Amino acid sequence: MIQSCVTIALVPQIKSGPWIFWEDLESSMAQAASLGFDAIELFTAEASSIDTSHLEKLLAQYSLKLAAVGSGAGKVIQGLTLTDPNHVIRSQAISFIQSMMDFGAHFGAVTIIGSMQGNAMPDRREESLTHLQEALEYLGAHAEQLGVPLIYEPLNRYETNLFNTLGAGRTFLEGLSTRHIQLLADLFHMNIEEVDIAQSIRENGSWIGHVHLADSNRRPMGMGHTSMKEIAEALIQVDYQGAISAEAFPWPNPLGAAKQTMLAFNQHFEK
Ligand SMILES: [Mn+2]
Numbered sequence: 656m657i658q659s660c661v662t663i664a665l666v667p668q669i670k671s672g673p674w675i676f677w678e679d680l681e682s683s684m685a686q687a688a689s690l691g692f693d694a695i696e697l698f699t700a701e702a703s704s705i706d707t708s709h710l711e712k713l714l715a716q717y718s719l720k721l722a723a724v725g726s727g728a729g730k731v732i733q734g735l736t737l738t739d740p741n742h743v744i745r746s747q748a749i750s751f752i753q754s755m756m757d758f759g760a761h762f763g764a765v766t767i768i769g770s771m772q773g774n775a776m777p778d779r780r781e782e783s784l785t786h787l788q789e790a791l792e793y794l795g796a797h798a799e800q801l802g803v804p805l806i807y808e809p810l811n812r813y814e815t816n817l818f819n820t821l822g823a824g825r826t827f828l829e830g831l832s833t834r835h836i837q838l839l840a841d842l843f844h845m846n847i848e849e850v851d852i853a854q855s856i857r858e859n860g861s862w863i864g865h866v867h868l869a870d871s872n873r874r875p876m877g878m879g880h881t882s883m884k885e886i887a888e889a890l891i892q893v894d895y896q897g898a899i900s901a902e903a904f905p906w907p908n909p910l911g912a913a914k915q916t917m918l919a920f921n922q923h924f925e926k
Contacts, residue, residue: 736773795833837864860893
């Protein structure tokens with residue numbers, strides 16, 4: 656069953672980012688629940704930012720699931736990436752993601768590698784890809800132990816030069832020995848990079864483990880020019896069973912953006 660999901664960011668340093676809610680955790684969860692969302696996706700400064708039992712209690716109270724955990728704070732706050740030329744920073748990046756995975760797995764939530772993938776060094780792409788490969792093999796093995804997949808997110812060209820499309824990400828993942836890493840289909844990045852978003856979803860459907868929902872301008876779905884109808888049909892056609900998580904600007908405001916997201920979700924996905 657596809658789950659409706661909404662992002663909650665609790666990291667002051669990334670307040671200008673594309674997150675629907677970014678104030679208090681509990682009031683955000685209360686609003687998400689009242690609008691009918693099934694799940695939340697959390698961005699925290701680190702794995703220990705939220706007490707596990709406190710979150711358990713809130714999730715039960717508001718009948719929400721924790722679907723995903725973002726790891727971007729590792730880069731934004733600590734400057735860590737998996738492809739940094741410095742091996743000490745790379746290993747700190749791996750530890751950071753691993754701790755996020757441990758936190759998320761307690762709730763059955765996937766962990767997302769987005770900006771923490773970093774960038775290939777100029778003229779040293781192969782070396783950077785080797786670093787990424789080593790990190791993903793290690794973290795993929797950890798995902799297998801936890802029984803919860805790790806999610807790799809292809810980003811648009813202005814955010815990474817590693818892999819920009821689902822197809823390119825898939826080819827890289829296929830070359831790894833781990834089979835516990837899946838792709839994130841972020842409709843905003845895909846709008847910039849893919850030839851045909853729906854076609855790419857159909858071609859790579861079995862690799863998609865999480866979806867970020869935003870319109871062409873990164874406003875909530877329905878407030879740009881992305882053709883969601885055929886994208887939703889493609890997700891249904893490939894029997895996608897994960898969360899569709901609103902990672903969009905809180906435009907015109909968090910509650911308005913959450914309402915618009917729910918409207919779009921209900922329009923395209925039957926409950
Ligand atoms: Mn995303």
